[in-house]
Amino acid sequence: MSAYRTLTAADAVDYARRYAGLSDPETLINAEEVGDGNLNLVFKILDGRGISRVVVKQALPYVRCVGESWPLTLDRARIEAETLLVHERYCPQHTVKILHHDAGLAVMIQEDLSAMSIWRRELLAGRYYPQAARQLGEYLSRTLFYTSDFYQHPHEKKAEVGRFSNPEMCQITEDLFFTDPYSGHDRNSYETALEDAVAGLRTDPDLRLAVAALKHTFLTKAEALLHGDIHTGSIFVAASQLKVIDAEFGFYGPIGFDIGTAIGNLLLNYCGLPGLLGLREAAAGREQRLQDIRELWQAFAEGFQALAAENTRDLTLAAPGYAHRFLRKVWTDALGYCGTELIRRTIGLAHVTDLDTVADAAMRHECQHHALNLGKMLILAAPHIDDSSALIARIRQNG
Numbered sequence: 107m108s109a110y111r112t113l114t115a116a117d118a119v120d121y122a123r124r125y126a127g128l129s130d131p132e133t134l135i136n137a138e139e140v141g142d143g144n145l146n147l148v149f150k151i152l153d154g155r156g157i158s159r160v161v162v163k164q165a166l167p168y169v170r171c172v173g174e175s176w177p178l179t180l181d182r183a184r185i186e187a188e189t190l191l192v193h194e195r196y197c198p199q200h201t202v203k204i205l206h207h208d209a210g211l212a213v214m215i216q217e218d219l220s221a222m223s224i225w226r227r228e229l230l231a232g233r234y235y236p237q238a239a240r241q242l243g244e245y246l247s248r249t250l251f252y253t254s255d256f257y258q259h260p261h262e263k264k265a266e267v268g269r270f271s272n273p274e275m276c277q278i279t280e281d282l283f284f285t286d287p288y289s290g291h292d293r294n295s296y297e298t299a300l301e302d303a304v305a306g307l308r309t310d311p312d313l314r315l316a317v318a319a320l321k322h323t324f325l326t327k328a329e330a331l332l333h334g335d336i337h338t339g340s341i342f343v344a345a346s347q348l349k350v351i352d353a354e355f356g357f358y359g360p361i362g363f364d365i366g367t368a369i370g371n372l373l374l375n376y377c378g379l380p381g382l383l384g385l386r387e388a389a390a391g392r393e394q395r396l397q398d399i400r401e402l403w404q405a406f407a408e409g410f411q412a413l414a415a416e417n418t419r420d421l422t423l424a425a426p427g428y429a430h431r432f433l434r435k436v437w438t439d440a441l442g443y444c445g446t447e448l449i450r451r452t453i454g455l456a457h458v459t460d461l462d463t464v465a466d467a468a469m470r471h472e473c474q475h476h477a478l479n480l481g482k483m484l485i486l487a488a489p490h491i492d493d494s495s496a497l498i499a500r501i502r503q504n505g
């Protein structure tokens with residue numbers, strides 16, 4: 107393990123030459139910093155023809171988009187690399203490959219995915235990847251089943267819960283998802299046109315009770331090693347491929363949280379599309395998002411059930427019908443978390459371009475109101491929505 111220092115572009119090239127495991131390391135000559143995220147340094151390491159060969163990602167000791175006034179644990183780089191290595195063990199086809207990592211330097215080297223595209227950018231442009239939702243469902247079923255008590259030995263599971271203890275990153279989620287939007291905080295960010303709707307979140311007692319239950323579950327329910335931040339900006343897609351990156355929020359938490367945030371980001375796109383493409387152009391994209399949601403859940407649930415039928419190692423959890431009953435609870439959790447993602451991405455600290463880049467102000471506010479209403483409905487109605495058909499019917503009713 108090395109002592110921490112922030113890497114320059116030249117350091118990153120040197121590092122990749124030494125540790126990426128390439129057969130021709132001397133061809134690496136340049137680095138381009140491309141980090142567009144909120145937190146970290148990301149270098150593409152280029153060869154003489156300007157082609158990116160590997161990616162070097164380093165955590166900074168503070169939140170990049172806020173500055174040094176908000177310090178943040180470097181341990182998140184270890185958590186990210188180790189979560190992705192576990193997920194790769196169980197789902198190599200949909201997890202970015204980690205070629206090397208060093209917890210002291212808070213750095214990792216990843217396979218380069220530049221030939222693929224960030225899913226959110228494609229969704230914004232109205233480009234459809236019909237296989238992506240199913241592939242994401244497969245990623246979620248495999249990573250979440252194999253790290254759960256259905257599969258892991260109870261001693262191993264408890265050791266893993268310790269290894270993936272991620273208190274500082276979890277606190278960000280706890281605050282941004284469950285506290286700030288419902289109690290008012292300086293970090294919240296929204297236009298005055300939304301003021302009344304936001305005030306309504308603070309004064310709705312049923313909503314606050316339901317959000318309290320979701321937060322409590324997030325705090326206590328160590329069901330599986332979650333990705334922890336599975337939004338469409340953390341997913342690369344191509345014509346027949348999907349790869350997940352950026353697992354620095356990884357920890358053992360409720361499975362419904364990963365499912366709900368993933369569905370939530372598809373719904374944020376659903377809400378933004380009329381503003382991004384115009385009402386008429388948006389119709390096809392919206393139908394595709396509803397289909398994506400149906401297929402994501404189906405691939406996840408069928409995948410998880412099939413794995414449970416074949417590979418459950420806990421004799422008690424193998425009871426016929428138990429996996430099915432468990433998935434019903436995951437579904438309800440997922441709908442609630444989906445609602446909190448819709449709300450916090452609309453009025454909290456971290457927004458999404460699906461809503462924020464709608465140029466026309468009145469249209470933007472309409473899309474944002476839609477996301478807030480949908481979020482609120484999902485949080486309150488989650489226990490009464492039985493399956494994805496019922497969910498889609500409710501979404502249509504909501505506008």
Ligand code: ADP
Pocket residue numbers: 140141142143144145146147148161163202216217218219220224339340351352354
């Ligand atoms: P952060 O954790 O700071 O949000 P990300 O891991 O999301 O950082 O990476 C930021 C950006 O860097 C991504 O949106 C993507 O454009 C680029 N990037 C990250 N990892 C890779 C990779 N393995 N291959 C190609 N580009 C990548």
Ligand code: MG
Pocket residue numbers: 143144145352354
């Ligand atoms: Mg990140």
